[in-house]
Structure formats: C-alpha cells, structure tokens
Amino acid sequence: MKKTSIQEIKKIIDQIQDENNPFLKQLTLDSRKGVKDLLEKWHHTKKQERDQRKQYIIMETYERRLRKDGFKLIAGLDEVGRGPLAGPVVSAAVILEENSYIPGLNDSKKLTEKKREELYSEIMSKSVAVGIGILSSEEIDRVNIYEATKKSMLAAVQNLSVQPDYLLLDAMKINSIYPEISIIKGDAKSVSIAAASIVAKVTRDGIMKDYHEQYPHYGFHLHMGYGTKLHLxxxxxxxxxxxxxxxxxxxxKLFE
Structure with a gap:
C-alpha cells in the first residue's frame, strides 16, 4: 500500500462512489497524513452529496404530489427585481424534466454568482421548457410594481414553448388560465420555483450588466439597480x- 503514491491514490479514490469499496478500507491502514486527508475529503464530499440529494427530494414534494394527481408539465415561477430603483422586473417559468436531478439547486439569493451561473446552464439543459417575462421600468411606473410583477409572470408562462398544466408560484397569484398554488418561500420549498428564481436572477443580472455599458456612472453591474450607497x-x-x-x-423626489 505504501508503495502507491498519494497522487495515484487520489486518481483512484476520485473514481470511487461506494463507501464499502475495499480500497477505502485499505487506505484506513495507511498512516500517511496525505492519505488521511484524502480519505477525510472523500467522506466529506460524499456527505455533502447525500445531503444535497435529501434536500432535493424534500424540495420535490409539491411536484411529486401533483404528478400523482395526473399533472405532468409543472411550471415553477419566480421573479427578480421588485425592490431595485432601476431596471426591469424579470420573471421566469421553468418546467423541469420529471426525472431531473440538479445538485445544489436552491433559492438564488442563497447562492454565489458563480454557482448561479453553473446551475443556470444545468437548468437550461434539463428543462422541458423555459419562459422569460420582462417588464421595463417605464411599465413599472405606469402600472405599479405589483401589477408589473404579475404581468411579467404571465408573460413568462406565455413564453413557454409548451403549455403547462399546473403552476407553482413563489408567494404570488396571477390568476392565469392554469391551476396554480402560491407557496410562501417557494424558492426554498420547490425545485421548480428554485430553478425559476435562478433563471430570473441570472437573466436580470445580465440585463443590468448590459445597462452598465450604456450608463457607466451608476455601477449597475455591481448593485443591479438596488439602492446601495454607491447607487444613491x-x-x-x-x-x-x-x-x-x-x-x-x-x-x-427628484421629479417633484
């Protein structure tokens, strides 16, 4: 065992999935610190994977119940941009594939920008359909932010390439032609809503970064239009x- 280099052991252990693998048991007899560190890291990674899987199963509760009732194309909806002082409100509607598994899927606000972008790519590849609804600042001023949010959500549903047969919404009701459930903190309780929150956030952040090129004085690429000290x-x-x-x-007040 000691003739096997730590680098070679790392290559082998990276391919192992089963905790009962005999090679892992052999490694427990190796006294080298580097080997012990590899083993500890492997077990930590596997625990994270198990925890993510458990969390995902919990967050699929609404989707599983609805599928048992015969609904197949379940769209999660969420919005981003109700609070900023500038830019649009953006909503996303996401219909995930029934057997999809996206590790680390969670409320977009709990994720780093890098993780959101990674998950965005995976969501787009594991979705039956994704729809986006964007309401401009002019429209927000015209109808108020609550109505603009509803309109952006309805637009997201309308922009799906397939018709959903049920909607899961994060603390909103839009009274569309489809049956719907409004879930408080839905982005932490439904994989479909969580996926929509990430798509909406990444989409809106991209829009605000583009606006930064047009209006560089405001730092839109940093605060995305929210009322930070830099922005104010x-x-x-x-x-x-x-x-x-x-x-x-x-x-x-500037217009009064």
Whole structure:
C-alpha cells in the first residue's frame, strides 16, 4: 500500500462512489497524513452529496404530489427585481424534466454568482421548457410594481414553448388560465420555483450588466439597480437615467 503514491491514490479514490469499496478500507491502514486527508475529503464530499440529494427530494414534494394527481408539465415561477430603483422586473417559468436531478439547486439569493451561473446552464439543459417575462421600468411606473410583477409572470408562462398544466408560484397569484398554488418561500420549498428564481436572477443580472455599458456612472453591474450607497451617491451626482423608476423613492423626489 505504501508503495502507491498519494497522487495515484487520489486518481483512484476520485473514481470511487461506494463507501464499502475495499480500497477505502485499505487506505484506513495507511498512516500517511496525505492519505488521511484524502480519505477525510472523500467522506466529506460524499456527505455533502447525500445531503444535497435529501434536500432535493424534500424540495420535490409539491411536484411529486401533483404528478400523482395526473399533472405532468409543472411550471415553477419566480421573479427578480421588485425592490431595485432601476431596471426591469424579470420573471421566469421553468418546467423541469420529471426525472431531473440538479445538485445544489436552491433559492438564488442563497447562492454565489458563480454557482448561479453553473446551475443556470444545468437548468437550461434539463428543462422541458423555459419562459422569460420582462417588464421595463417605464411599465413599472405606469402600472405599479405589483401589477408589473404579475404581468411579467404571465408573460413568462406565455413564453413557454409548451403549455403547462399546473403552476407553482413563489408567494404570488396571477390568476392565469392554469391551476396554480402560491407557496410562501417557494424558492426554498420547490425545485421548480428554485430553478425559476435562478433563471430570473441570472437573466436580470445580465440585463443590468448590459445597462452598465450604456450608463457607466451608476455601477449597475455591481448593485443591479438596488439602492446601495454607491447607487444613491451616483444619483445625487448625476441624477436619474432613462432606466430609473420614477415612481420609486428617492427618485420620485427628484421629479417633484
């Protein structure tokens, strides 16, 4: 055993999935620190994988119940951008494949930007359909943010390439032509809503980064339009730009 280098052991152990693999048991007899560290890391990784799988199963509860009732094309909906002072509100509708498994899927707010982007790619490849709805700052000012959010969600559903037969929404009701359930903190309780929250967030962040190229004074690529000190200081220095929401304080005061 000791003739096997730690580098060679790492290559072997990276391919092992079963905790009862005899090679792992042999490694427990190896006194080298490097081997012990490899074993500890392997067990830690497998525990993380088990925990993620358990969490995913819990977050599939609504989808499993609905499938038992005969619903197959279940769309999760979520929105991003209700609170910012600038930019659109963006909603996503996601119908995941029935047997999909996306490790680490969670509420977009609990994930790093890098992880969101990784999951976004996986969601797009494991979805039956994805629809996006975008309502501009002008429309938000015209109808108010709550109505604009509903309209963006309805647009996301309409932009799906297949018709859903049930909707799961994060703390909203949109009264579409489809049956729906509103779930408080749904992005942490439903894989479909969590997937929608990630798609909506990544989509909106991309839009705001593009706006940064047009309006570089405001730092939209950093705060995505939210009312940070950087953003408020820029508003004081330069005033609002065309994508600012004129009905939102403190921008509203600039027009009084």
């Amino acid at each position: 200081d820029a508003l004081n220095d330069f005033g609002p730009c065309p994508i600012h929401r004129k009905t939102f304080a403190p921008i509203k």
